Amino acid sequence: MSQNEGRGTPEQSGQPEPAAPTPIPPAGPPADPPATAPPAGPYPGPGPYPNPGPYPAAHHGAHQWGGGWLPPLPPRPGVIPLRPLGLGDVFGGAFSTMGRYWKQLIGFFLAVQFATLLVVVALAAIGMAITWSHLDPVFDPGYGQDPPREDLVPVLATFIPLGVIAVGVALVGFSLTSAAMPVLVQEGVLGRPVTFGTLFRRAWARTASVLGVTVLTGLLAAIPLAAFFLIGIPLSEAAEADGAGTDGSANFVTLLPLLLLLVFFPFAVWIWIRYGLATAAAVCEEVGPVTAMRRSAKLVRGSWWRIFGISLLIGLAALVMAYIIQIVFTLIGVMVMFPALALTGPDADVTAGVVILFTLYALFSVIGSALGQLIFPTLSQLASALLYVDQRIRREDLISGLLAANTPGPRP
Template structure:
């Protein structure tokens, strides 16, 4: 849309807000703070600006953010619960047959195969559902930030439409990033397994030495791939925001993210790690009360079971605990997902302000007053000859 045109790629002229071109050189006393129409000042952001901006966005736009997250994760939970119920009703007889086997009795393939198929279908369905949910959330958060940075309201329906319109390229960017990060780790893992097999095949009674060598190689492999994976992940972490803010396709978004991160990797890594730790800690403490509350109905339900309960009876008995744990997981997931994405989106805005001087364009889009021009060279002092 027209008022969002300034979010696209490209560099912009002019000096950054808060710099001397707008307030004169040091000592003139005319420095003007950068405009702040929304949740952040339109100038290079410090750590406090990023965190305050993320918290402010959660406070001002909580209906859009938490409403979207609750609807998506709650809907995913209902879909998976319904799928589990259907799968259980389809294979309940086979599960009963397996659980009733006596000691030394082998299960038949007619009972095992349906359970394996049902489990595989549930796993695939879970992957698809969570991919869509994650894609929508990674698209919805930047869609909210587009307006939060400019200080404009945005309706829930608008956020939903923008997120749905960009969900496919966002999922593509996330999948490509995951593949790029995982590939070196998989290669090392394959080589590690090959070395273990070779050591076992060549072992002539020196099992202890072979095990030590295998463990050493595994540790070295983990130490080698961990930093590479972290470097790649941070390099491409801005790709979802690029997709939403600039309308880029997945591959172009990855290249654009790498361009924006260049020269500021350590700072982005530190802030991203801090945001993840803060969100994980908050999610853990949020889940604790739900887990404690779920213990009591679980204890009451299991106390009523007989000596040989069926699988259905066990599920019903612990259903209270499962529901409480699911609610705690849902609320914790909303927090631990939303906050880091807000921080990442603000880091994207920060990098564009620093490298492309996006601040004046955003101020114009927000209708913020333009900074005053610099004073003439002789203002407030002796005229120059």
């Protein structure tokens, strides 16, 4: 009998085989799903906490110099390792996602911004066309005179509804862009490619839910502001009308903005963190705005300060990067414009070269501003989506679901 035959199979020798990870419904459709596979859908919802078992290569760990074995490295199919994330993992994952999908990001951002700007300009043109004959008396009534009522009312009646529509269009554009970030993270974690068409379809399908999250969160954060207008202003007017003392009422009116800041700002930050993962939940789990906000509150509970610290650091870093990019492009535009400044003067003629140089300056300024506006919200929203994944890994064993989603199905 040979040496290998003497050892026998693992069952015969009493050595148990390593357990396979417990499958969870995948985040998206596999390449060749088996006949009994569950229907494809979003990230799996919360459930029990099964033991995923050791990683497939756990019994082949690397040998240390001092003896013993190193634990196996966690799998990394995409932009992050499949384990609980730290600050460096979230920061690096956000940048890796931007680097992996930079074409889709820039194209999507420019398309949404251009469409939003086009609609707003069209609304402004419609309003001006309707009230053209009333604009001059309203905006140039004469020194010391009020605009005539017969001209002011049509202008307000036209531009107020159009302004509300423009704000709604801007919110839809913001929500569409926000919905795209969790889609990129969802695919980036698994290392899968995303086309522009797929990104737009999936983001547009969840825009209504993300819009609901944005509006509800804003309304909750505005509660102290509404209380100021409903309570603070009447109290200040009553204090001014009271004859007990003008100095006391003046001090009260002066302190009102400070009191508003002390109450409004901490409450708004608390709301921002508590429901900061709702956008990712609305997109990845395909739920409504209220359910997404409840999921965010549940995932954040007990980790508020950690999520606040990571979000604050990444937000500050993104803000500094956006500012530096704008400054660099503005300086390039100024250096390009220097020859035009030397050629211009009181009696100098405007030449084609001067026009081109000034146009280049404006172009560099616009590019810098656009890149700055892209960097800041993109990094912040990608970080929020990664924090959502991190909290699900820590609390709901999302690793098993991600591994199952990244495993191709059996061939027919």
